Amino acid sequence: MALILHAGKTNKNSFKALIAAEFNGVQIEYAPNFEMGVSNKTPEFLKMNPIGKIPVLETPDGPIFESNAIARYVARLKADNSLYGSSLIDYGHIEQWIDFASLEIDANLVSWFRPRMGRAPYLPPVEEAAIAALKRALDALNTYLACNTYLVGHSVTLADIIMTCNLLFGFTQLMTKSFTSEFPHVERYFWTLVNQPKFQKIVGEVKQIESLPPIQSAKKPSQPKESAKSKPKVEPKKEAKKEVAKPKAEAGEEEEEAPKPKPKNPLDLLPPSKMILDDWKRLYSNTKTNFREVAIKGFWEMYDPEGYSLWFCNYKYNDENTVSFVTLNKVGGFLQRMDLARKYAFGKMLVIGSEPPFKVKGLWLFRGQEVPQFVIDECYDMELYEWTKVDISDEAQKERVNQMIEDAEPFEGEALLDAKCFK
Incomplete structure (x- = not known):
């Protein structure tokens, strides 16, 4: 019996087994006439996977469900391949990265994606938490890939196949170029792998999504009719009962139906400033020549010492910065x-x-006269630096500001390894 894969032909989870099969010389065929939402609800399919999810692989010894399990099975069908490495420690590291790809990358992408598609209630704090967790994972992966071409060893393993398929979902559904550009080593890794012939044969031409999908509300069809017809008649009595019996419950229900707007950032409540931050960022970005005369001069003309403040920061633990790429990734x-x-x-x-x-x-x-408190609270890196407010009446400090803005080299008598801008 041939290996039969029950799945849609664009499903990234089925790609895992198909790419592994390409590397391992194994033949897998798609189940004929598979239709999502129909084929996976039949009694025959539910015998293979009781919860009706895809993919499912039919084998001579019985069916297998869960995409990572299927990919592992395919990778092990032939012993003389490198998909599981060449040693016990390779095997452990491959399994480590498979778990990372599933729990840190895929899970957070799904948590970000489902509410936007209307498959779960959209709650901004939940989305923010998913994005923050995803960025943390991508940052760790980016650091690792700064000095590694593949996840384990010097060739493609099953870890690379599963990681790439999960990243494929992110690159094509959620993560725009402006998002992924923060992780250049992840970008290099992803595009290198999806353009390898054995990957490309399965996934085809990959195009990165250009803009984040708009939010689609999760709809409850029966709700509008109830509110339109029954509320005018029964609402007065219900309201009276709730006021006496359950005032807190009623308040909670109202908050769910019409959540209050988030409180404004304290910096938005400051008096207006004559300095328009975006104008300065635009001037900085667009000045390519004569930087001191154009950008630096323009900065001091725009600068509003009442609405903004300048700060020097110095990393407290510079003696630990012994490896260049680690230091750069830290920044x-x-x-x-x-x-x-x-x-x-x-x-x-x-x-x-x-x-x-x-x-x-x-x-x-x-913005403002202090380092913003919400930044101190939310960004743990802040406490790793010493912060000193710039005295712009001191010409030496003012010149140091100029040199830092323009990436002057040498800086304070030393060469610049790198200069990064936050704008």
Whole structure:
């Protein structure tokens, strides 16, 4: 009996087994005339998987469900392949990355995706938590891939196949270029793999999504009719009963139906400033030549010392910065976690030195006269730096601001390893 895969032909979970089959020289055929929502509800299918989910693989020894289990089975069908590595520790590391791909990447992508598609109630805090957890996972993966081509060893393993299929879902459904550009090593890894012939044969041409899908509400069809017809007659009596018996329950129900708007950020309540932060960011980005005369001069013309403040930061543990790419990834992660302040801040982070230990120093422009409290509360990196408010009446400090904005080299007598901008 041939191996028969019951699944849709565009399902990324079925791709895992099919790509593994390409690497392992195994033949898998799709079940003929499979129709999602119909074929997987039949008694015959439910005998193979009682909860009716796809994919399911029919084998001579019986059916297998769950996509990772199917992919593992296919990978082990022939012993003389490298999909499971060449040692026991390789096997452990492959299983480690399979779990990571499922629990840290795929699970958070699904938590982000389902409410946007109307398959679950859309709650902004839930989406924010899913995105934050996903970014944390991608940051860790990005750091690892900075010095590794594949997840385990020097060739494709099952870990790479499953990771790439899960990332495929993200790149094509949710993660725009502006989102993934924060993780350049993940981008390089993903595009390298999906363009390998054995991957490309299964997944075809891959195009990254250009914009985030709009939110589609989860609908409850019976609700509008009830509210339109029955509420005018019974609402007065119900209201009276609730006021006496369950005032708290009624308040809770009202909040679910019409949630109150989120409180404004305290920085939005400050008096208007003559400095328009986006104008400065635009000037900075568009100035390609004569930077000191155009951008720096423009900054001081725009700067409003009453509405904004400038801060120097210095990493407290520079003696630990002994590996260049680790230091650079550390700074990149900090800037990524500062995303919550993008509306209120501009920053420059410099990694200084031609040999370790490398020094990390920064300049930040914040709305208001203090480092914003919500940033201190939400971004744990803040406590890793010493923060000093810039005295713009001091010409030496003012010149240091200029040098940091323009990436002057040498900076304070040392070479620049890198300069990153938050805008």
